[in-house]
Amino acid sequence: MRQCSSLLVKLSAVLYRRFRRISLALYRKNVPPSILNVVLYPTYLFQFVAVHHRFPIRPTRLFNDFLFQVRSGTELECPLRRRVSDKEYCKMYMEEKLGAKTAIPTICVLRTADEVERYRPSVLPCVIKPTNSCGRIVIARSEKEYIEALPKIMDWFHEDYFMCDLEKNYATLERKVIVEEYIDDSFSLEGSVHCLGGEPKLISLIDRYTKARQSFDLDGTPLGVSLYYPLRAFEPASWEFLPSLLRQSRILSSEFTYIRVDFFTDTKRVLFGELTNLPAAGIGRFYPADGEKIFSEVFFRPVH
Structure with missing residues (x-):
C-alpha cells in the first residue's frame, strides 16, 4: 500500500x-x-x-477503503439503515427476521427524561443504553446504582450522536433510553459477523471476561488480526454455535450491501444484540500493522 x-x-x-x-x-x-x-x-x-x-482508492481490496465508500455515499441515509441504527427498532427488525426471543430481551423503553427519573428497574441487574448512539452503557446491579447513574442517563437526551462521528445513519434519530436484561454470565463470548452482500465473511470473538480477542474465517481458523483493539489471541472452547450463527447472519444481512451482526454466545446458544453499519466509524486501525491486508483478503474472497 x-x-x-x-x-x-x-x-x-x-x-x-x-x-x-x-x-x-x-x-x-x-x-x-x-x-x-x-x-x-x-x-x-x-x-x-x-x-x-x-x-481510499481500493474499495474492492481493502476493508477500510470499502467502508469509506459506504460512509461517504448516500447509503447510510436510507430508511432501513436508519431503522437498525435505533436500538429499539433494530431489535424489532431482528425478531421480524428470526422470530421471537432471538435478540437480547428488552425490559422497557423510556422516551422522556421524566420517565427516566421516575423509573426504577423491575429486573436486576439490567443494562441501560441510549437508543440513538453507540458505546454508551450503564450496568445497574441495584436500584441504588441506577439512581446514582441518573445524571449520566438523563444527559443522553441532550446528545446527538451524529455530532460525535458524523455517521449519517444517526442524524436526527429520536432520543430514547432502552433498558435490557443483563446477559447471563454463561454467555462468555461476544462477537460479530462481518457480512458482504448477504454472505458472512469473517467472525470476530471477544472473551467478555479476559477481553482476549481474535478474528476467524468461516472454518474457525484464527487470522491473527483484530480491528480497533489490540489482538489477544484465543480460541473458543467449542464451535457448536457456528452453523446456526452463520444461517441466521445470512438472514439478517440479506437486505444490506454490508452489515456487522453482533451477538453473544455460550458456544451453544446465540443471542443477537445489534446490527452495526460502520465498525469503528469506518476509520479503525488493525492490529498488527498488516492486519488489514489479512482481514481484507478473507473479507473479499469469493463465495464458492
Whole structure:
C-alpha cells in the first residue's frame, strides 16, 4: 500500500478539523442533506488520510477503503439503515427476521427524561443504553446504582450522536433510553459477523471476561488480526454455535450491501444484540500493522 507523505498527512489532519467544524455548523442549521453531503465528503476524506496515511482508492481490496465508500455515499441515509441504527427498532427488525426471543430481551423503553427519573428497574441487574448512539452503557446491579447513574442517563437526551462521528445513519434519530436484561454470565463470548452482500465473511470473538480477542474465517481458523483493539489471541472452547450463527447472519444481512451482526454466545446458544453499519466509524486501525491486508483478503474472497 502506497503511503502518503508526512506533510500531506499533517495537512489532512488540519483540513479534517476545519471541515468537521463547517459540517457541524451546517448540520445545526438544518441545511438539506444534499448541501451537507458536499461538505461531509472532504471531511471524511481528510480524516481517512490523516488516520490511514493513504487515499481510499481500493474499495474492492481493502476493508477500510470499502467502508469509506459506504460512509461517504448516500447509503447510510436510507430508511432501513436508519431503522437498525435505533436500538429499539433494530431489535424489532431482528425478531421480524428470526422470530421471537432471538435478540437480547428488552425490559422497557423510556422516551422522556421524566420517565427516566421516575423509573426504577423491575429486573436486576439490567443494562441501560441510549437508543440513538453507540458505546454508551450503564450496568445497574441495584436500584441504588441506577439512581446514582441518573445524571449520566438523563444527559443522553441532550446528545446527538451524529455530532460525535458524523455517521449519517444517526442524524436526527429520536432520543430514547432502552433498558435490557443483563446477559447471563454463561454467555462468555461476544462477537460479530462481518457480512458482504448477504454472505458472512469473517467472525470476530471477544472473551467478555479476559477481553482476549481474535478474528476467524468461516472454518474457525484464527487470522491473527483484530480491528480497533489490540489482538489477544484465543480460541473458543467449542464451535457448536457456528452453523446456526452463520444461517441466521445470512438472514439478517440479506437486505444490506454490508452489515456487522453482533451477538453473544455460550458456544451453544446465540443471542443477537445489534446490527452495526460502520465498525469503528469506518476509520479503525488493525492490529498488527498488516492486519488489514489479512482481514481484507478473507473479507473479499469469493463465495464458492
